Amino acid sequence: MTFGEIAQSRLHEIAACSQAGDGVTRLPFTPEHRAALDQIRGWMEAAGLQVHMDAAATLVGRCAGPEGSKTLLIGSHQDSVPGGGRYDGIMGIALACLALEKIRREGLAPACSVEVLAFADEEGVRFPTALLGPRVLAGTFDAAALGLADRDGVTLGAALAGFGGDPARLAALRRDPAEVLGYLEVHIEQGPVLERRAAAVGVVTGICGIERNAIRFTGETGHAGTVPMADRRDALVAASRFIAAVSEQAGQTNSIRATVGSISVHPDAVNAIPDRADFPLEVRSVSNEARQGFTDEMRALGNRIAAMPCHSR
Template sequence: MLKINSDRFLQSLRDLSTIGATPEGGVTRYALTDIDWQAREWLKQQAASYGFTSHLDAAGNLFIYDPEIDVASPPVLVGSHVDTVPNGGRYDGALGVLAGLESLISLKEAGAPLARPVKLAVWTEEEGSRFRGGLVGSRAFIGEVPEVELNDTDAQGVTLAEALRQWGLQPEELPQVASKPGQVHAYVELHIEQGAKLDFANEQIGVVTGIVGIRRYDVVVMGQANHAGTTPMDMRRDALVAAAQMILAVEQTVKKSQYTEAVGTVGRINVEPGGVNVIPGKVEFSLEIRDLDIAAMDALSEQILQQLQEIALVRGVEVSFEHTAEVKPAPLAPAVQQIISSVAEDLGYSWRQMPSGAGHDAQHLARICPTGMIFVPSVKGISHSPQEFTPDEDCVRGANVLLNTILRLAGSL
């Protein structure tokens, strides 16, 4: 089994985390800003010092590859992102990019004769922290950034098109970024779990089975606002008490269901009129359901919406729903999962299969080529925070799994 150079790899993780470092020990690197550019320039320099070539496409995606591998076959792509959430962690995205670069270097140093080229992709605006659509680079790569999205603005009123132009890119060329069918042999991404399953189970490697789908609703409960002092308890149509019961029903329905990985969340609530001495007349709340299986999402949303209607009936309030967002689940290729788990096995690492509850660029790549994801533990499941932490040994294990997965995907001559 090939191994990466762990000192060099861990040093690169520390070096990249200084670009956009915050006083709290986190990182702020918004997409398509000067800081993001600095991170890309640093990557290009690293790559050049090992004899690699870099190329920036019209979406700002940075590709790094060995110009000496003169094989016409479709490449194995490996990648992740370097943009972050405000005051985010040092590992989210950066780990996958740097493990990808380290894998390229290790393959070159080992002189492994590959049947296919390997390319590192650094995707643009994964987080959606500056331009809310998120996953912009990987969507451009599969031809799914609609023209209207170029008019989306950041907090300063700068459009996505303007931000691309400030980097010397031509937004009109965005459609040309889209890869054609068969152009990519396979895609693999190493990422921190951002949840606590591996850490709590004391396991080293997560073999990702897929990226969960997301369904969101806005729920409105209409009761009757009235005087809190003069309206007897049995004459009330309290929208908030009904909503409270509905929120509990969401939790119970998901917990009691046969779908053990499914999650249901009410994360936002608004009460009107919102006075201490007024019975709430109207409540709006969000409802979100996530699972890897679209049938489970369908079954759960149907059960939940039916329960909310029953509660409304009993409580004499009215309830209405609006389906506001839908992201389809993205199952990952069983063949790539098989390679990742056998690599982990051969390296002597413990591993488990698991879905990803968070979105990743891999969910889009999965639509055009066989795709796999490797997770390493996030201590206490903390992410999108300066406290985000993955021990050095876990970072190295993840990179070793990535390297050998790439090697098997690229195949030897």
């Protein structure tokens, strides 16, 4: 088998470590997580790595380099969103292990230490907090998150401890930047661009900052039959104009992604003019400046639409 075929077969096999249903559903600190770590451990051992699970339940496979060498971290998340894809996250772990296995088979050795990391909880699906493993390594994990509970009332701290982690030792996992050469992650592209260009690989040049703004348009409710069109203050009509304008204006940039993914309307009845429309506006950009500038413009636009006489909205 080629390395590509080995990667495909491993990714196919580990996709079965999932709750029943469509796609891959693998939440942290569950039997599916445990079963996945058993397979990942096998991949790491095949690459000649020394394997252990750290206090944050990150599975770590280490290949020690020359004395005093820095460590290159290569990793990704083993967990998934509900009904997720079979390449998301886990591919970055599988390919890192295979790359090191190839180097080993060819009788070569890396010029630095290398650690492959399989993070327990990146997605933030089970608990209302995300990126446990990476935050712990960066020293930015807020211990208060250990008290956050899942739907069944199990806290992150209890789930982690029950899985063999150690909430009391998380702070000790912080890496000294002086000892780290860098961090590398291979990740599936979650968009259409590479496929459209028939490009196998793209190099990430930045990570989007995300901001979410809660937007509300208010108007006046009334009966759908008796209030003349010219007399209406329909909050949903104003919101609709705003949402369409946001999408248009973001489309004229190449640096902004702006999305309204949900909306709630009051009174939410087929024969009532809406007096309230609430929705989140999510704005992403690799440039903080561009993102903030766009959000300011949209705020001004929202105010202009809200101030328009109802019949010209």
